[in-house]
Amino acid sequence: xxxxxxxxxxxxxxxxxxxxxxxxxxxxxxxxxxxxxxxxxxxxxxxxxxxxxxxxxxxxxxxxxxxxxxxxxxxxxxxxxxxxxxxxxxxxxxxxxxxxxxxxxxxxxxxxxxxxxxxxxxxxxxxxxxxxxxxxxxxxxxxxxxxxxxxxxxxxxxxxxxxxxxxxxxxxxxxxxxxxxxxxxxxxxxxxxxxxxxxxxxxxxxxxxxxxxxxxxxxxxxxxxxxxxxxxxxxxxxxxxxxxxxxxxxxxxxxxxxxxxxxxxxxxxxxxxxxxxxxxxxxxxxxx
Numbered sequence: 001x002x003x004x005x006x007x008x009x010x011x012x013x014x015x016x017x018x019x020x021x022x023x024x025x026x027x028x029x030x031x032x033x034x035x036x037x038x039x040x041x042x043x044x045x046x047x048x049x050x051x052x053x054x055x056x057x058x059x060x061x062x063x064x065x066x067x068x069x070x071x072x073x074x075x076x077x078x079x080x081x082x083x084x085x086x087x088x089x090x091x092x093x094x095x096x097x098x099x100x101x102x103x104x105x106x107x108x109x110x111x112x113x114x115x116x117x118x119x120x121x122x123x124x125x126x127x128x129x130x131x132x133x134x135x136x137x138x139x140x141x142x143x144x145x146x147x148x149x150x151x152x153x154x155x156x157x158x159x160x161x162x163x164x165x166x167x168x169x170x171x172x173x174x175x176x177x178x179x180x181x182x183x184x185x186x187x188x189x190x191x192x193x194x195x196x197x198x199x200x201x202x203x204x205x206x207x208x209x210x211x212x213x214x215x216x217x218x219x220x221x222x223x224x225x226x227x228x229x230x231x232x233x234x235x236x237x238x239x240x241x242x243x244x245x246x247x248x249x250x251x252x253x254x255x256x257x258x259x260x261x262x263x264x265x266x267x268x269x270x271x272x273x274x275x276x277x278x279x280x281x282x283x284x285x286x287x288x
Contacts (some may be wrong), residue, residue: 002021002022002023002024002144002147002286003021003022003140003141003143003144003146003147004019004020004021004022004140005019005020005021005135005136005138005139005140005142005143006018006019006020006136006144006153007019007132007135007136007139008137009128009132010110011124011125012121012124012125014064014065014066014125015061015064016062016063016064016065016128016129016132017063018060018061018062018063018129018132018135018136019060019061019136020058020059020060020061020133020136020137020139020140021058021059021140022053022056022057022059022140023056023057023285024053024055024056024057024285025056026055026241026244026285028049028050028053028054028055028056028058029056029057029058030046030049030050030058030060031057031058031059031060032045032046032059032061032062033059033060033061034062034129035062035063035064038062038064038126038129040126041062041126041129041130041133042103044130044133045060045133048130048133048134049106049137050138052137052138052140052141053141053288054238054240054241054288055143055238055240055241055287055288056144056288058137058140058247059219060133060136060137062129062132062133063243064070064129066118067080074111075110075111076109076110079107079109079110080104080110082136083099083104083107083110084099084104087099092244108145124152144171144288147286148287148288151286151287152233154283155229155233155243155280155284156230156233157282158228158279158280159226159229159233159280160277161276162222162226162250162273162276162277162280163223163226165272165273165276166219166222166223166226166273168240168269169215169219169257169266169269169270169273170219172265172266172269173215173216173219173263173266178235186274194283214260215256215257215260215261215266218253218256218257218260219257221249222250222254222257222273225246225249225250225253228246229243229246229280231256232246238288239287240284240285240287240288241285243280243284244281244284244285246284247277247280247281247284248281250277250280250281251274251277251278251281254270254273254274254277255274257270257273258270258271258274262270
Protein backbone atom coordinates (compact mmCIF):
# COMPACT_ATOMS: atom_id res chain seq x y z
CA UNK A 1 0.00 0.00 0.00
CA UNK A 2 2.91 2.32 -0.61
CA UNK A 3 2.84 5.01 -3.28
CA UNK A 4 3.59 8.62 -4.13
CA UNK A 5 2.07 11.26 -6.41
CA UNK A 6 2.77 14.94 -7.02
CA UNK A 7 0.65 17.61 -8.73
CA UNK A 8 1.66 21.19 -9.53
CA UNK A 9 -0.46 24.09 -10.72
CA UNK A 10 -0.69 27.87 -10.96
CA UNK A 11 -3.42 30.44 -11.58
CA UNK A 12 -3.86 34.16 -10.97
CA UNK A 13 -0.43 34.69 -9.49
CA UNK A 14 -0.76 31.72 -7.10
CA UNK A 15 1.25 28.52 -7.51
CA UNK A 16 0.72 25.32 -5.56
CA UNK A 17 2.14 21.85 -5.13
CA UNK A 18 0.19 18.90 -3.75
CA UNK A 19 1.93 15.68 -2.77
CA UNK A 20 0.22 12.49 -1.62
CA UNK A 21 1.99 9.45 -0.25
CA UNK A 22 0.99 6.32 1.60
CA UNK A 23 2.54 3.59 3.71
CA UNK A 24 1.09 0.41 5.20
CA UNK A 25 -1.61 0.63 7.84
CA UNK A 26 -4.26 -1.73 9.21
CA UNK A 27 -6.92 0.98 8.87
CA UNK A 28 -7.32 4.19 6.88
CA UNK A 29 -5.53 7.13 8.49
CA UNK A 30 -5.51 10.42 6.55
CA UNK A 31 -3.36 13.40 7.53
CA UNK A 32 -3.19 16.69 5.61
CA UNK A 33 -0.84 19.63 5.89
CA UNK A 34 -2.34 22.73 4.27
CA UNK A 35 -1.28 26.41 4.20
CA UNK A 36 -2.34 28.62 7.08
CA UNK A 37 -5.94 29.68 6.64
CA UNK A 38 -6.93 26.68 4.53
CA UNK A 39 -7.88 24.32 7.34
CA UNK A 40 -11.30 23.86 5.68
CA UNK A 41 -9.57 21.65 3.11
CA UNK A 42 -8.97 18.91 5.71
CA UNK A 43 -12.47 17.37 5.61
CA UNK A 44 -12.42 17.68 1.81
CA UNK A 45 -9.16 15.70 1.65
CA UNK A 46 -10.37 13.08 4.14
CA UNK A 47 -13.58 12.54 2.20
CA UNK A 48 -11.68 12.28 -1.11
CA UNK A 49 -9.23 9.76 0.35
CA UNK A 50 -12.05 7.73 1.90
CA UNK A 51 -13.69 7.33 -1.51
CA UNK A 52 -10.49 5.88 -2.99
CA UNK A 53 -8.83 3.87 -0.23
CA UNK A 54 -9.78 1.44 2.53
CA UNK A 55 -6.43 0.95 4.27
CA UNK A 56 -3.12 2.71 4.69
CA UNK A 57 -1.60 5.79 6.26
CA UNK A 58 -2.22 8.60 3.75
CA UNK A 59 -0.29 11.87 3.99
CA UNK A 60 -1.30 14.88 1.88
CA UNK A 61 0.86 18.00 1.77
CA UNK A 62 -0.41 21.16 0.02
CA UNK A 63 1.92 24.17 -0.31
CA UNK A 64 1.04 27.57 -1.75
CA UNK A 65 3.29 30.32 -3.12
CA UNK A 66 2.51 33.74 -4.51
CA UNK A 67 4.08 34.81 -7.79
CA UNK A 68 6.06 37.85 -6.71
CA UNK A 69 6.20 39.18 -10.28
CA UNK A 70 2.41 39.38 -10.32
CA UNK A 71 2.11 40.71 -6.79
CA UNK A 72 0.94 44.31 -6.27
CA UNK A 73 1.31 46.18 -3.01
CA UNK A 74 -1.97 47.38 -1.54
CA UNK A 75 -2.28 49.94 1.21
CA UNK A 76 -5.14 50.62 3.58
CA UNK A 77 -5.34 54.41 3.19
CA UNK A 78 -8.07 54.73 5.79
CA UNK A 79 -5.80 53.01 8.32
CA UNK A 80 -2.93 55.38 7.46
CA UNK A 81 -5.18 58.44 7.87
CA UNK A 82 -6.43 57.13 11.21
CA UNK A 83 -2.86 56.67 12.49
CA UNK A 84 -1.84 60.18 11.42
CA UNK A 85 -4.95 61.68 13.05
CA UNK A 86 -4.33 59.74 16.27
CA UNK A 87 -0.74 61.00 16.46
CA UNK A 88 -1.63 64.68 15.84
CA UNK A 89 -2.19 65.67 19.52
CA UNK A 90 1.08 64.07 20.59
CA UNK A 91 2.97 65.76 17.76
CA UNK A 92 1.42 69.11 18.67
CA UNK A 93 2.47 68.75 22.30
CA UNK A 94 6.01 67.86 21.30
CA UNK A 95 5.76 64.45 22.95
CA UNK A 96 6.58 62.62 19.73
CA UNK A 97 8.04 63.40 16.35
CA UNK A 98 5.73 63.52 13.33
CA UNK A 99 5.12 60.06 11.92
CA UNK A 100 7.49 58.95 9.18
CA UNK A 101 6.37 57.08 6.10
CA UNK A 102 8.62 54.08 6.74
CA UNK A 103 7.21 53.81 10.24
CA UNK A 104 3.63 53.98 9.03
CA UNK A 105 4.28 51.17 6.54
CA UNK A 106 5.42 48.93 9.36
CA UNK A 107 2.21 49.42 11.38
CA UNK A 108 -0.04 46.40 11.55
CA UNK A 109 -2.88 46.50 9.03
CA UNK A 110 -1.42 49.22 6.79
CA UNK A 111 0.07 46.83 4.21
CA UNK A 112 -2.52 44.38 2.93
CA UNK A 113 -1.02 41.02 2.02
CA UNK A 114 -1.78 39.53 -1.35
CA UNK A 115 -2.56 36.30 0.53
CA UNK A 116 -5.65 37.99 1.94
CA UNK A 117 -7.67 37.25 -1.18
CA UNK A 118 -11.19 38.49 -1.70
CA UNK A 119 -13.96 35.99 -0.89
CA UNK A 120 -14.57 35.31 -4.59
CA UNK A 121 -10.84 34.66 -5.10
CA UNK A 122 -10.72 32.31 -2.12
CA UNK A 123 -13.68 30.37 -3.46
CA UNK A 124 -11.94 29.91 -6.80
CA UNK A 125 -8.67 28.95 -5.10
CA UNK A 126 -10.46 26.49 -2.82
CA UNK A 127 -11.89 24.75 -5.88
CA UNK A 128 -8.44 24.65 -7.52
CA UNK A 129 -6.82 23.28 -4.34
CA UNK A 130 -9.54 20.64 -3.98
CA UNK A 131 -8.97 19.65 -7.60
CA UNK A 132 -5.24 19.36 -6.96
CA UNK A 133 -5.92 17.08 -3.99
CA UNK A 134 -8.17 14.91 -6.16
CA UNK A 135 -5.50 14.67 -8.87
CA UNK A 136 -2.81 13.78 -6.34
CA UNK A 137 -4.99 11.08 -4.78
CA UNK A 138 -5.81 9.71 -8.23
CA UNK A 139 -2.08 9.50 -8.95
CA UNK A 140 -1.51 7.81 -5.61
CA UNK A 141 -4.25 5.29 -6.38
CA UNK A 142 -2.62 4.53 -9.75
CA UNK A 143 0.76 4.04 -8.05
CA UNK A 144 -0.75 1.69 -5.48
CA UNK A 145 -2.54 -0.27 -8.20
CA UNK A 146 0.73 -0.69 -10.07
CA UNK A 147 2.35 -2.04 -6.93
CA UNK A 148 -0.70 -4.23 -6.33
CA UNK A 149 -0.38 -5.92 -9.71
CA UNK A 150 3.18 -6.93 -8.89
CA UNK A 151 2.14 -7.99 -5.41
CA UNK A 152 -0.70 -10.14 -6.76
CA UNK A 153 1.77 -12.31 -8.66
CA UNK A 154 3.82 -12.78 -5.49
CA UNK A 155 0.77 -13.66 -3.39
CA UNK A 156 -0.52 -16.12 -5.98
CA UNK A 157 2.92 -17.75 -5.97
CA UNK A 158 2.76 -18.14 -2.19
CA UNK A 159 -0.73 -19.66 -2.42
CA UNK A 160 0.58 -22.08 -5.06
CA UNK A 161 3.37 -23.01 -2.64
CA UNK A 162 0.91 -23.59 0.20
CA UNK A 163 -1.33 -25.77 -1.98
CA UNK A 164 1.66 -27.83 -3.13
CA UNK A 165 2.75 -28.37 0.48
CA UNK A 166 -0.78 -29.36 1.47
CA UNK A 167 -0.77 -31.92 -1.34
CA UNK A 168 2.58 -33.28 -0.17
CA UNK A 169 1.27 -33.44 3.39
CA UNK A 170 -1.77 -35.44 2.25
CA UNK A 171 0.46 -37.97 0.52
CA UNK A 172 2.71 -38.25 3.55
CA UNK A 173 -0.17 -38.45 6.00
CA UNK A 174 -1.80 -41.17 3.87
CA UNK A 175 1.18 -43.42 4.45
CA UNK A 176 1.30 -42.63 8.18
CA UNK A 177 -0.45 -45.81 9.51
CA UNK A 178 2.00 -48.08 7.72
CA UNK A 179 4.93 -46.00 8.95
CA UNK A 180 3.55 -46.04 12.51
CA UNK A 181 3.14 -49.83 12.40
CA UNK A 182 6.68 -50.30 11.14
CA UNK A 183 8.16 -48.03 13.83
CA UNK A 184 6.11 -49.67 16.56
CA UNK A 185 7.20 -53.15 15.48
CA UNK A 186 10.83 -52.07 15.50
CA UNK A 187 10.54 -50.66 19.02
CA UNK A 188 8.81 -53.74 20.39
CA UNK A 189 11.37 -55.98 18.73
CA UNK A 190 14.18 -53.95 20.25
CA UNK A 191 12.68 -53.85 23.75
CA UNK A 192 11.13 -57.32 23.99
CA UNK A 193 12.20 -59.54 21.10
CA UNK A 194 10.83 -62.71 22.78
CA UNK A 195 7.25 -61.47 23.20
CA UNK A 196 4.73 -62.71 20.65
CA UNK A 197 2.49 -59.90 19.39
CA UNK A 198 -1.29 -60.22 19.26
CA UNK A 199 -2.09 -58.99 15.72
CA UNK A 200 -5.50 -57.64 16.72
CA UNK A 201 -4.17 -55.74 19.73
CA UNK A 202 -1.25 -54.46 17.69
CA UNK A 203 -3.60 -53.20 14.95
CA UNK A 204 -5.72 -51.50 17.60
CA UNK A 205 -2.74 -49.65 19.04
CA UNK A 206 -1.64 -48.57 15.59
CA UNK A 207 -5.15 -47.28 14.87
CA UNK A 208 -5.24 -45.29 18.13
CA UNK A 209 -1.86 -43.67 17.44
CA UNK A 210 -2.88 -42.87 13.85
CA UNK A 211 -6.17 -41.34 15.02
CA UNK A 212 -4.39 -39.03 17.45
CA UNK A 213 -2.11 -37.87 14.65
CA UNK A 214 -4.79 -37.58 11.95
CA UNK A 215 -4.39 -34.23 10.19
CA UNK A 216 -7.10 -34.65 7.55
CA UNK A 217 -9.28 -31.87 8.97
CA UNK A 218 -6.34 -29.45 9.14
CA UNK A 219 -5.39 -30.21 5.54
CA UNK A 220 -8.99 -29.78 4.40
CA UNK A 221 -9.21 -26.38 6.09
CA UNK A 222 -5.86 -25.32 4.62
CA UNK A 223 -7.14 -26.20 1.15
CA UNK A 224 -10.34 -24.23 1.76
CA UNK A 225 -8.38 -21.22 3.02
CA UNK A 226 -6.13 -21.34 -0.06
CA UNK A 227 -9.16 -21.38 -2.37
CA UNK A 228 -10.71 -18.43 -0.52
CA UNK A 229 -7.45 -16.45 -0.62
CA UNK A 230 -7.17 -16.98 -4.37
CA UNK A 231 -10.79 -15.89 -4.85
CA UNK A 232 -10.10 -12.71 -2.85
CA UNK A 233 -7.17 -11.82 -5.08
CA UNK A 234 -9.28 -12.30 -8.18
CA UNK A 235 -12.39 -10.56 -6.82
CA UNK A 236 -11.37 -6.96 -7.44
CA UNK A 237 -12.60 -5.76 -4.04
CA UNK A 238 -10.60 -4.59 -1.04
CA UNK A 239 -9.14 -7.79 0.37
CA UNK A 240 -6.41 -6.73 2.79
CA UNK A 241 -8.23 -7.29 6.07
CA UNK A 242 -9.68 -10.62 4.98
CA UNK A 243 -6.24 -11.76 3.84
CA UNK A 244 -4.90 -10.80 7.27
CA UNK A 245 -7.56 -12.98 8.87
CA UNK A 246 -6.89 -15.87 6.49
CA UNK A 247 -3.16 -15.65 7.21
CA UNK A 248 -3.94 -16.14 10.90
CA UNK A 249 -6.12 -19.15 10.08
CA UNK A 250 -3.36 -20.59 7.87
CA UNK A 251 -0.91 -20.22 10.75
CA UNK A 252 -3.28 -21.89 13.23
CA UNK A 253 -3.79 -24.94 11.01
CA UNK A 254 -0.08 -25.23 10.20
CA UNK A 255 0.79 -25.13 13.91
CA UNK A 256 -1.79 -27.81 14.68
CA UNK A 257 -0.45 -29.99 11.87
CA UNK A 258 3.08 -29.79 13.27
CA UNK A 259 1.85 -30.48 16.80
CA UNK A 260 -0.10 -33.60 15.75
CA UNK A 261 2.54 -34.95 13.39
CA UNK A 262 4.15 -38.22 14.44
CA UNK A 263 6.21 -38.46 11.26
CA UNK A 264 9.48 -36.65 10.54
CA UNK A 265 8.66 -36.09 6.86
CA UNK A 266 5.25 -34.61 7.73
CA UNK A 267 6.83 -32.36 10.35
CA UNK A 268 9.28 -31.03 7.78
CA UNK A 269 6.41 -30.27 5.41
CA UNK A 270 4.60 -28.51 8.26
CA UNK A 271 7.62 -26.32 8.95
CA UNK A 272 7.89 -25.39 5.27
CA UNK A 273 4.18 -24.63 5.35
CA UNK A 274 4.62 -22.30 8.33
CA UNK A 275 7.38 -20.46 6.46
CA UNK A 276 5.14 -19.93 3.44
CA UNK A 277 2.28 -18.79 5.68
CA UNK A 278 4.54 -16.28 7.45
CA UNK A 279 5.51 -14.83 4.08
CA UNK A 280 1.85 -14.61 3.09
CA UNK A 281 1.03 -12.84 6.34
CA UNK A 282 3.85 -10.35 5.83
CA UNK A 283 2.80 -9.55 2.28
CA UNK A 284 -0.91 -9.29 3.10
CA UNK A 285 -0.08 -6.16 5.11
CA UNK A 286 0.65 -4.50 1.74
CA UNK A 287 -2.78 -5.27 0.29
CA UNK A 288 -5.56 -2.72 0.05
